Every structure is written in structure tokens, then in C-alpha cells.
């Protein structure tokens with residue numbers, strides 16, 4: 259494709275350089291945003307009398323036509339074009355002749371691309387938010403069914419204290435609610451309109467930036483033309499928000515992978531959301547969860563790419579910034595793909611309650627409660643802790659559990675032990691007893707679920 263800026267040059271650009279320089283292979287996805295941005299710009303140029311009103315109308319109609327033709331598949335992108343902006347403008351000029359050439363008045367590709375990326379990412383931020391909200395909703399619904407499903411809670415991956423499955427997975431709902439909060443925040447700072455910044459120093463034409471900002475649904479125009487064209491904070495913030503979200507999904511995935519193993523067998527994934535092995539007939543692998551865990555690496559990598567790309571750039575625009583798109587688009591696509599696969603995987607997963615309960619019944623998960631029992635009978639906690647420790651050691655030596663010891667054995671350890679010890683250390687009382695705000699007791703978790711539903715409504 260002939261270069262718009264060819265006038266200054268005596269030679270054609272080397273074809274390798276042309277390919278190297280071109281971004282159309284990855285920025286063509288912004289065609290709709292580019293065209294809508296141009297329509298708003300041309301409308302403003304006409305309103306301000308910067309170009310004749312009739313020509314502005316021809317331009318906006320021409321742009322609408324190009325948009326329709328691309329959507330219908332009647333117009334293909336020219337992969338030799340430098341970028342999507344050049345492609346649309348050249349196509350317009352092909353269709354309208356001289357009038358098409360008026361579109362780029364009072365504009366530079368620098369403010370144009372800053373606008374297009376914002377428009378594109380605003381939409382995608384909302385898409386990711388919607389999917390994340392659906393995921394939170396899915397988790398809440400599963401949790402509501404499992405407020406009585408006792409399982410071991412872990413620290414250091416060692417059985418620690420009994421909790422419920424509802425309580426465990428609600429932890430992820432809260433992480434994701436914070437991610438939605440961060441998406442909202444990211445959107446807010448992304449929602450400023452850079453057109454009118456020109457190449458770097460704005461323009462001498464009497465443009466109306468507020469009008470363009472309003473037409474395109476932004477909060478307000480950017481306040482400094484240098485910053486307007488060279489700010490990519492919004493890409494970095496979104497990449498960060500996505501990296502955090504993916505880190506959360508990756509932790510959840512790691513647990514799903516463990517829970518599926520024969521060693522745990524706390525859940526079983528649906529056949530439709532698992533895969534087999536090409537050699538081992540018995541295998542059913544949690545590939546989706548593994549891929550989500552793996553893809554979190556890309557999201558973190560993209561954030562690093564963007565921060566590193568920006569950190570040395572002098573004001574204002576530099577071509578390095580063309581590298582923003584592949585990184586942030588990949589983060590966006592990765593997040594959407596992962597969340598939308600994760601939701602049905604969770605929805606179809608079977609929870610193996612008995613296995614969870616059996617695991618909770620081993621590993622002296624009620625030892626804290628045994629110590630607390632003595633404390634409630636008047637012993638200082640440190641003494642109670644020590645006595646319980648000797649009891650656990652005794653059980654291990656004699657192949658017993660705290661539940662299977664006799665009352666005589668308890669009494670030998672301390673005279674404060676009575677028959678009510680067995681009830682105090684039963685799994686259900688251990689869980690029910692932790693009835694504080696944020697605790698695993700069924701009543702507390704029901705309250706937590708209500709609060710999470712409320713929070714989700716507020717953030718939506």
C-alpha cells in the first residue's frame with residue numbers, strides 16, 4: 259500500500275522494514291473503534307466549520323459504509339497497510355476521493371491510536387468484569403449448597419482446623435470481588451479522551467474536545483497533550499488487574515488439581531471438562547485447571563512487558579508504544595478464555611463430601627479445640643496447649659485419634675477432662691463453634707454469602 263507520508267522520502271521503504279513496522283496484523287481488531295473515533299472526529303470538524311458540513315457528512319457516511327462492509331466480510335484488511343488507522347483512511351479516500359483526505363485534519367495517529375486503544379479496552383474491561391461477576395455468582399451458588407460440608411482447612415498444606423467447603427471456596431469469591439473492584443477502578447482512569455492532543459502539542463484548529471469526549475462516551479478530555487498521547491498507564495493497570503485475577507484463578511486451579519488426585523479425591527470433574535492420556539487408560543486429567551494455572555504466567559509476563567517497554571521512554575510518543583497492543587490484547591483474551599472455561603468446569607464438578615469429611619476426621623484437626631476445652635475449664639492456654647500436645651504424641655504412639663481415646667486416658671492426662679470432651683472435639687462442634695464474622699460455622703458462612711451477594715450487586 260502506498261505510504262501517506264511518501265512525500266518526504268526519495269526511496270520506497272524496504273519490504274522487510276515495511277513488515278517489521280506494520281501493526282495491522284494485530285491492531286485490525288480495533289477497526290470498529292477506529293471508525294467510530296473517526297466518525298466523532300469528522301462530526302466535530304463539521305460542527306466547528308473546520309471542514310464543510312456537507313463533506314463531514316460524506317465522510318461519516320463513508321465510514322459507516324466501510325464499517326458495514328468489514329462486518330459483512332465484503333472488505334478485507336490490506337496486510338501491507340502500516341496499521342488499521344492508515345487502512346481505514348486510505349479506504350475512505352479510495353471511496354470519496356479528495357473529501358476522504360480531509361478526515362485527518364487536526365488529528366495525528368498518535369492521539370488516534372491513544373483513543374482507539376482506550377475505546378477497545380473500555381469494552382473489554384466491561385466484558386471481563388461481566389465474566390468475573392458470573393464466576394463469583396457461580397462460586398456463591400456452590401457455596402450455598404455446602405455450608406455443612408466439613409473439610410480440613412490447611413496451613414503449610416498440613417491439616418490444621420476443620421472448615422467447610424463453602425467457607426473454603428468463598429475465599430475465592432472475595433478475591434474475585436476485589437478483582438472486580440480493581441476493574442472498575444481501572445475503567446475509571448481509562449475513561450478520558452485523548453483526541454485533540456495531536457502529535458504531541460495539540461492543534462491550531464478551533465476543535466471542540468468536550469464534544470468529541472461526550473460523543474464517544476468518555477468522562478472528559480485528557481488535560482495535557484503530551485500525556486494524552488504517551489500515557490499507557492491504563493494498559494498497565496488493566497494488565498496488572500488481569501495478572502492479579504489470573505493469579506487468583508491459578509491458586510484455585512492448583513487446589514482443584516490437588517483435590518482431583520487420588521491422594522485427596524475431594525472432587526471429581528465432569529468428563530466434559532477433563533481429558534485422558536494417550537498411553538495410560540486409567541487417567542482423567544484436570545487439564546483445564548492446569549492450563550489456567552499455566553496461562554497465569556502469560557498474564558504476569560505481559561504486565562512485565564508493558565512496564566519494561568514504557569520505563570525508558572521520553573515524552574511524548576515513541577514507536578516502542580506500538581508494542582502495547584499484543585501484550586494487553588493477549589492478557590484480555592487469556593482472561594476471557596480462562597474465566598469462561600472455568601465457570602462450566604466449576605458448575606459441573608462433583609463434590610465428594612464423604613471424602614472431605616473423612617480427611618477432616620484424621621490428622622488431629624481438632625487438637626486446638628481440645629486445648630480450648632481445657633481453657634474453657636479454667637486452664638491457661640499455654641498449659642492446655644502443652645497437655646494437648648502430649649495427648650497427640652500419645653495417640654500417634656498408640657495408633658489412636660483424639661476421638662477414639664477413652665475417658666480414663668483423658669483423665670490420666672488432666673483431671674479437668676470430663677465426658678463432654680467428646681462432644682467438644684467432634685468435627686461438627688469444632689466447625690459450629692467458630693461462629694464469628696468471617697468464620698466457618700454454617701450460620702457465619704450464610705451471613706458471609708449474603709454480604710458477598712450484596713458486594714457483587716454494588717460493584718456491578
Ligand code: ARG
Pocket residue numbers: 281285340341367368371575577579580581
Ligand atoms: N501503529 C502505531 C501504534 O500502534 C500508530 C501510531 C503511529 N504513530 C507514529 N507517529 N508513527 O502505535
